[in-house]
Amino acid sequence: MFSNIEADSKLKVPSEAQGKSVGEIVISWNTELESRTNFFLARTKGLTEWDSCIQKNKHILSALQIDLARVTSSQDRLERQLEILQLHQQEVDEALTIMESVAEQLGRTQHPTSGSSPQQTRTRHETIFNLAESVSASLSALGSALRHVTPSVYMAPAESDNKNCSIIKTQAHSFSDKILKAHLQTVLSVERKALQSQQLF
Numbered sequence: 283m284f285s286n287i288e289a290d291s292k293l294k295v296p297s298e299a300q301g302k303s304v305g306e307i308v309i310s311w312n313t314e315l316e317s318r319t320n321f322f323l324a325r326t327k328g329l330t331e332w333d334s335c336i337q338k339n340k341h342i343l344s345a346l347q348i349d350l351a352r353v354t355s356s357q358d359r360l361e362r363q364l365e366i367l368q369l370h371q372q373e374v375d376e377a378l379t380i381m382e383s384v385a386e387q388l389g390r391t392q393h394p395t396s397g398s399s400p401q402q403t404r405t406r407h408e409t410i411f412n413l414a415e416s417v418s419a420s421l422s423a424l425g426s427a428l429r430h431v432t433p434s435v436y437m438a439p440a441e442s443d444n445k446n447c448s449i450i451k452t453q454a455h456s457f458s459d460k461i462l463k464a465h466l467q468t469v470l471s472v473e474r475k476a477l478q479s480q481q482l483f
Contacts (some may be wrong), residue, residue, distance in 0.1 A: 366427055367427050370423050370427055371424060373420045374421055374424060377416045377417045377420060381410060381413040384406060384410050384413065385410055387406060
Protein backbone atom coordinates (compact mmCIF):
# COMPACT_ATOMS: atom_id res chain seq x y z
CA MET A 283 0.00 0.00 0.00
CA PHE A 284 2.79 2.37 0.93
CA SER A 285 4.63 1.59 -2.29
CA ASN A 286 1.60 2.68 -4.33
CA ILE A 287 1.42 5.96 -2.45
CA GLU A 288 5.12 6.59 -3.06
CA ALA A 289 4.72 5.84 -6.76
CA ASP A 290 1.79 8.23 -7.08
CA SER A 291 3.65 10.93 -5.19
CA LYS A 292 6.49 10.98 -7.71
CA LEU A 293 6.45 13.98 -10.08
CA LYS A 294 5.48 13.23 -13.61
CA VAL A 295 7.91 14.30 -16.33
CA PRO A 296 6.51 17.17 -18.45
CA SER A 297 5.42 16.08 -21.90
CA GLU A 298 7.81 18.52 -23.63
CA ALA A 299 10.74 16.99 -21.70
CA GLN A 300 9.89 13.39 -22.36
CA GLY A 301 12.41 11.58 -24.50
CA LYS A 302 14.92 14.47 -24.26
CA SER A 303 18.29 14.68 -22.61
CA VAL A 304 19.09 17.27 -19.97
CA GLY A 305 21.15 19.24 -22.48
CA GLU A 306 18.29 19.35 -24.98
CA ILE A 307 15.90 20.50 -22.28
CA VAL A 308 18.27 23.29 -21.20
CA ILE A 309 18.72 24.44 -24.80
CA SER A 310 14.94 24.47 -25.30
CA TRP A 311 14.44 26.52 -22.17
CA ASN A 312 17.21 28.94 -23.17
CA THR A 313 15.60 29.37 -26.59
CA GLU A 314 12.21 30.08 -25.00
CA LEU A 315 13.79 32.49 -22.53
CA GLU A 316 15.63 34.30 -25.33
CA SER A 317 12.41 34.55 -27.37
CA ARG A 318 10.50 36.02 -24.46
CA THR A 319 13.37 38.37 -23.63
CA ASN A 320 13.43 39.66 -27.22
CA PHE A 321 9.66 40.14 -27.12
CA PHE A 322 9.96 42.08 -23.86
CA LEU A 323 12.76 44.23 -25.28
CA ALA A 324 10.67 44.97 -28.39
CA ARG A 325 7.72 46.03 -26.24
CA THR A 326 10.03 48.16 -24.10
CA LYS A 327 11.45 49.83 -27.21
CA GLY A 328 7.93 50.51 -28.48
CA LEU A 329 6.92 52.05 -25.16
CA THR A 330 10.07 54.20 -25.17
CA GLU A 331 9.26 55.47 -28.67
CA TRP A 332 5.70 56.25 -27.62
CA ASP A 333 6.96 58.11 -24.56
CA SER A 334 9.35 60.12 -26.74
CA CYS A 335 6.53 60.94 -29.16
CA ILE A 336 4.27 62.02 -26.29
CA GLN A 337 6.98 64.26 -24.84
CA LYS A 338 7.61 65.83 -28.26
CA ASN A 339 3.91 66.50 -28.81
CA LYS A 340 3.70 67.88 -25.28
CA HIS A 341 6.40 70.44 -26.11
CA ILE A 342 4.65 71.32 -29.38
CA LEU A 343 1.33 71.76 -27.56
CA SER A 344 2.97 73.94 -24.91
CA ALA A 345 4.56 76.13 -27.60
CA LEU A 346 1.22 76.40 -29.40
CA GLN A 347 -0.54 77.41 -26.18
CA ILE A 348 2.06 80.12 -25.58
CA ASP A 349 1.72 81.41 -29.15
CA LEU A 350 -2.07 81.30 -28.90
CA ALA A 351 -1.98 83.30 -25.67
CA ARG A 352 0.24 85.91 -27.34
CA VAL A 353 -2.03 86.13 -30.39
CA THR A 354 -5.10 86.44 -28.17
CA SER A 355 -3.43 89.18 -26.13
CA SER A 356 -2.45 91.01 -29.31
CA GLN A 357 -5.99 90.66 -30.66
CA ASP A 358 -7.49 92.02 -27.42
CA ARG A 359 -5.12 94.98 -27.53
CA LEU A 360 -6.01 95.62 -31.16
CA GLU A 361 -9.74 95.50 -30.40
CA ARG A 362 -9.29 98.10 -27.65
CA GLN A 363 -7.41 100.33 -30.09
CA LEU A 364 -10.15 99.88 -32.67
CA GLU A 365 -12.73 100.91 -30.07
CA ILE A 366 -10.77 104.14 -29.67
CA LEU A 367 -10.85 104.55 -33.46
CA GLN A 368 -14.60 104.08 -33.48
CA LEU A 369 -14.97 106.72 -30.77
CA HIS A 370 -12.88 109.24 -32.76
CA GLN A 371 -14.80 108.36 -35.89
CA GLN A 372 -18.13 108.93 -34.16
CA GLU A 373 -16.97 112.30 -32.82
CA VAL A 374 -15.88 113.40 -36.30
CA ASP A 375 -19.14 112.23 -37.86
CA GLU A 376 -21.26 114.04 -35.27
CA ALA A 377 -19.24 117.25 -35.62
CA LEU A 378 -19.55 117.13 -39.40
CA THR A 379 -23.31 116.58 -39.19
CA ILE A 380 -23.70 119.64 -36.98
CA MET A 381 -21.35 121.60 -39.21
CA GLU A 382 -23.36 120.72 -42.32
CA SER A 383 -26.59 121.78 -40.61
CA VAL A 384 -25.15 125.14 -39.49
CA ALA A 385 -23.59 125.71 -42.93
CA GLU A 386 -26.94 125.13 -44.61
CA GLN A 387 -28.60 127.58 -42.23
CA LEU A 388 -25.86 130.09 -42.92
CA GLY A 389 -26.33 129.63 -46.65
CA ARG A 390 -30.03 130.42 -46.29
CA THR A 391 -29.44 133.45 -44.08
CA GLN A 392 -26.99 134.89 -46.62
CA HIS A 393 -29.75 134.90 -49.21
CA PRO A 394 -30.93 138.48 -50.02
CA THR A 395 -34.48 137.67 -48.89
CA SER A 396 -33.40 136.48 -45.44
CA GLY A 397 -34.03 138.73 -42.49
CA SER A 398 -30.96 137.76 -40.43
CA SER A 399 -28.89 140.52 -38.90
CA PRO A 400 -25.12 140.83 -39.48
CA GLN A 401 -24.61 139.84 -35.83
CA GLN A 402 -26.50 136.55 -36.35
CA THR A 403 -24.55 135.86 -39.51
CA ARG A 404 -21.26 136.55 -37.73
CA THR A 405 -22.29 134.26 -34.86
CA ARG A 406 -23.05 131.44 -37.27
CA HIS A 407 -19.70 131.99 -39.00
CA GLU A 408 -17.95 131.69 -35.64
CA THR A 409 -19.93 128.54 -34.85
CA ILE A 410 -18.89 126.94 -38.13
CA PHE A 411 -15.29 128.00 -37.57
CA ASN A 412 -15.29 126.40 -34.11
CA LEU A 413 -16.89 123.26 -35.52
CA ALA A 414 -14.28 123.16 -38.28
CA GLU A 415 -11.52 123.35 -35.67
CA SER A 416 -13.20 120.57 -33.69
CA VAL A 417 -13.46 118.41 -36.82
CA SER A 418 -9.82 119.12 -37.66
CA ALA A 419 -8.73 118.10 -34.15
CA SER A 420 -10.86 114.95 -34.29
CA LEU A 421 -9.47 114.06 -37.72
CA SER A 422 -5.95 114.57 -36.41
CA ALA A 423 -6.68 112.30 -33.44
CA LEU A 424 -8.23 109.72 -35.75
CA GLY A 425 -5.21 109.80 -38.06
CA SER A 426 -2.84 109.47 -35.11
CA ALA A 427 -4.83 106.52 -33.79
CA LEU A 428 -4.73 104.87 -37.21
CA ARG A 429 -0.96 105.31 -37.43
CA HIS A 430 -0.65 103.77 -33.97
CA VAL A 431 -2.92 100.81 -34.75
CA THR A 432 -1.58 99.90 -38.20
CA PRO A 433 1.87 98.63 -37.03
CA SER A 434 0.17 96.59 -34.30
CA VAL A 435 -1.92 94.76 -36.87
CA TYR A 436 1.08 93.40 -38.72
CA MET A 437 3.31 92.88 -35.68
CA ALA A 438 3.58 89.13 -35.09
CA PRO A 439 3.54 88.22 -31.39
CA ALA A 440 6.38 85.76 -31.90
CA GLU A 441 7.99 83.91 -34.76
CA SER A 442 6.93 80.28 -34.76
CA ASP A 443 7.26 77.32 -37.09
CA ASN A 444 3.97 75.90 -35.87
CA LYS A 445 1.48 75.73 -38.74
CA ASN A 446 -1.57 75.99 -36.47
CA CYS A 447 -0.24 79.18 -34.90
CA SER A 448 0.43 80.61 -38.37
CA ILE A 449 -3.19 79.94 -39.30
CA ILE A 450 -4.39 81.72 -36.16
CA LYS A 451 -2.20 84.73 -36.93
CA THR A 452 -3.42 84.83 -40.54
CA GLN A 453 -7.04 84.80 -39.44
CA ALA A 454 -6.42 87.56 -36.89
CA HIS A 455 -4.65 89.71 -39.49
CA SER A 456 -7.44 89.13 -42.01
CA PHE A 457 -10.03 90.22 -39.45
CA SER A 458 -7.99 93.30 -38.53
CA ASP A 459 -7.42 94.22 -42.18
CA LYS A 460 -11.16 94.25 -42.83
CA ILE A 461 -11.79 96.53 -39.85
CA LEU A 462 -8.99 98.92 -40.81
CA LYS A 463 -10.21 99.10 -44.40
CA ALA A 464 -13.67 99.99 -43.12
CA HIS A 465 -12.21 102.77 -40.97
CA LEU A 466 -10.12 104.11 -43.85
CA GLN A 467 -13.23 104.22 -46.04
CA THR A 468 -14.96 106.17 -43.27
CA VAL A 469 -12.06 108.63 -43.14
CA LEU A 470 -12.38 109.18 -46.89
CA SER A 471 -16.11 109.73 -46.44
CA VAL A 472 -15.40 112.25 -43.68
CA GLU A 473 -12.96 114.06 -45.95
CA ARG A 474 -15.57 114.28 -48.71
CA LYS A 475 -18.11 115.69 -46.25
CA ALA A 476 -15.58 118.27 -45.08
CA LEU A 477 -14.96 119.39 -48.66
CA GLN A 478 -18.69 119.63 -49.27
CA SER A 479 -19.09 121.76 -46.15
CA GLN A 480 -16.31 124.09 -47.30
CA GLN A 481 -18.09 124.59 -50.62
CA LEU A 482 -21.14 125.96 -48.79
CA PHE A 483 -19.27 129.11 -47.80
